Amino acid sequence: PASLTILGLESSCDDTAAAVVRVDDLGRANVLASVVADQTDLHAAFGGVVPEIAARAHAEKLDLCVEQALTQAEITLAEVDAIAVTAGPGLIGGVVSGVMCAKGLSAATGKPLYGVNHLAGHALTPRMTDQVPYPYLMLLVSGGHCQFLIVSGPDDFSRLGGTIDDAPGEAFDKVARLISLPQPGGPSIEQAALSGDPARFPFPRPLMDRDTCDMSFSGLKTAVLRARDAIVAEKGGLTRQDQSDIAASFQAAVVEVLATKTKKAFKNYPHDAPRTFCVAGGVAANKAIRTALETVSTQNEADFVAPPLSLCTDNAAMIAYAAAEQCHLRGPDDLTLSARPRWPL
Numbered sequence: 001p002a003s004l005t006i007l008g009l010e011s012s013c014d015d016t017a018a019a020v021v022r023v024d025d026l027g028r029a030n031v032l033a034s035v036v037a038d039q040t041d042l043h044a045a046f047g048g049v050v051p052e053i054a055a056r057a058h059a060e061k062l063d064l065c066v067e068q069a070l071t072q073a074e075i076t077l078a079e080v081d082a083i084a085v086t087a088g089p090g091l092i093g094g095v096v097s098g099v100m101c102a103k104g105l106s107a108a109t110g111k112p113l114y115g116v117n118h119l120a121g122h123a124l125t126p127r128m129t130d131q132v133p134y135p136y137l138m139l140l141v142s143g144g145h146c147q148f149l150i151v152s153g154p155d156d157f158s159r160l161g162g163t164i165d166d167a168p169g170e171a172f173d174k175v176a177r178l179i180s181l182p183q184p185g186g187p188s189i190e191q192a193a194l195s196g197d198p199a200r201f202p203f204p205r206p207l208m209d210r211d212t213c214d215m216s217f218s219g220l221k222t223a224v225l226r227a228r229d230a231i232v233a234e235k236g237g238l239t240r241q242d243q244s245d246i247a248a249s250f251q252a253a254v255v256e257v258l259a260t261k262t263k264k265a266f267k268n269y270p271h272d273a274p275r276t277f278c279v280a281g282g283v284a285a286n287k288a289i290r291t292a293l294e295t296v297s298t299q300n301e302a303d304f305v306a307p308p309l310s311l312c313t314d315n316a317a318m319i320a321y322a323a324a325e326q327c328h329l330r331g332p333d334d335l336t337l338s339a340r341p342r343w344p345l
């Protein structure tokens with residue numbers, strides 16, 4: 001296939017993003033520009049992402065992000081080969097904003113339009129950076145998702161199991177809120193955990209003896225709430241050390257669950273298949289989690305691949321890249337493309 005230059009748009013959660021990716025005739029990806037406007041400030045006062053505020057901000061920022069991406073890539077809209085957009089799953093108002101914007105760009109330029117599954121975007125990132133061959137085993141772990149996948153092609157995913165309630169990133173964020181650490185919770189818990197005792201609180205590790213890759217994180221959050229309330233009842237508040245000990249004990253529980261379930265995922269992965277284990281998603285930034293998963297990979301004779309953080313967290317480059325891979329398997333979408341709040345892989 002010839003080289004392809006794709007403009008990607010992403011607006012399914014709280015990051016407004018646009019990117020230009022060129023994939024050469026050998027399938028190697030080159031990110032010419034990747035612009036991400038995060039909305040953390042807008043939602044800070046509410047303690048979580050407010051869908052209505054997110055949707056409005058996407059609608060206001062998308063065209064600006066597109067313009068910036070094109071400028072940074074030193075390319076005009078006329079020079080791109082296709083327009084890719086996250087069409088779900090996600091917060092519907094944001095996804096609609098992105099789809100509408102992409103349709104407008106496609107209609108105005110005549111460029112083909114590709115609606116991309118956000119999870120497929122995450123799942124294909126290891127190929128962008130490391131040209132990982134199919135199939136590979138992967139863990140997608142972020143604020144909204146947590147699942148093990150066998151990725152066998154650009155549009156061929158088999159799910160081995162995942163969370164039955166909260167995603168780990170969501171748990172990090174909620175626990176940070178419970179113990180008064182700043183948002184986003186992941187980095188602040190990781191930081192606090194460095195000076196904490198991971199053995200002080202025996203937080204639950206549910207579903208561990210099951211042979212499936214299913215996980216549960218909501219009980220963990222409730223256990224943290226109880227531990228906090230017990231300390232507050234006894235001493236009137238949390239000391240810095242209490243915060244650190246809770247953070248460390250919580251993180252240790254998440255690490256153990258993810259590592260144990262990764263072992264189970266390897267049991268469900270064909271033994272004679274190529275062996276690469278990839279992680280993606282914002283939680284993959286966590287060093288304790290990365291290290292534990294890398295160890296499990298090594299024990300299972302698999303290469304461990306973790307894309308750089310800028311491609312692990314929500315971005316539009318992965319959406320453009322996914323379209324570049326998928327367009328060899330399917331035709332473009334037309335203006336009937338609709339935004340899907342739910343869209344399992």
Ligand code: KG4
Pocket residue numbers: 013141142143144145168169170172173184185186187190281282283284285286287312313314
């Ligand atoms: O992939 P992402 O940017 O957005 C989606 O959820 O799709 O992931 C954001 C999540 C947040 O919940 C954040 O707290 C978590 O990833 N996160 C971390 C770390 N950095 C970000 N969790 C644990 N440790 C970290 N260092």
Ligand code: ZN
Pocket residue numbers: 118122142144313314
């Ligand atoms: Zn995501």
